[in-house]
Amino acid sequence: MLLCGCNDCQRATGAGHSSTFIVSASALEISGNTKSFTRPADSGATFTRHFCPECGTIIYGQSSRAGDLRLVPVGLFAGQNDWFAASRLIFCESHPAWDSLGEDLPQVAGYGDGT
Incomplete structure (x- = not known):
């Protein structure tokens, strides 16, 4: 579970960071x-x-550096995401x-x- 402060996440969320958790593609x-x-x-x-092609909600992201992992936005579980606890902020310089x-x-x- 992490926060990302990269410029792309800022544009995608309209906020200063994104909140995501990482899972394997098979999960x-x-x-x-x-x-x-x-x-x-x-x-x-x-x-x-x-x-989602209907409403535009981001379902997950993936990096070419870690093709077997998926970054899932915590907001997908709005109202049921009290379990989220970020372990770090990546791309803090932006x-x-x-x-x-x-x-x-x-x-x-x-x-x-390293991914």
Whole structure:
């Protein structure tokens, strides 16, 4: 579970960060169709967001650096996501100061875990 302060996450959420959790691709089951958009990431990888073609809600994202992992936005579980506890903020160098977060949260300049 993590927060991401990269510029793309800021644009996607309209906030200063995104809140996501990571699961293996095999642990995620999607019913129905999705559309996707792929773009180059600041890290040099490519990042693909998969979203609902009807309402535009982001369902998950994936990086070319970690093709077997999926980043799922916690907001998908709105009203039922009290279990979320971020372990760190990644891409903290682009995270805006106005977006206040817990001061005790570890902050990492990039991905932080090598992916």
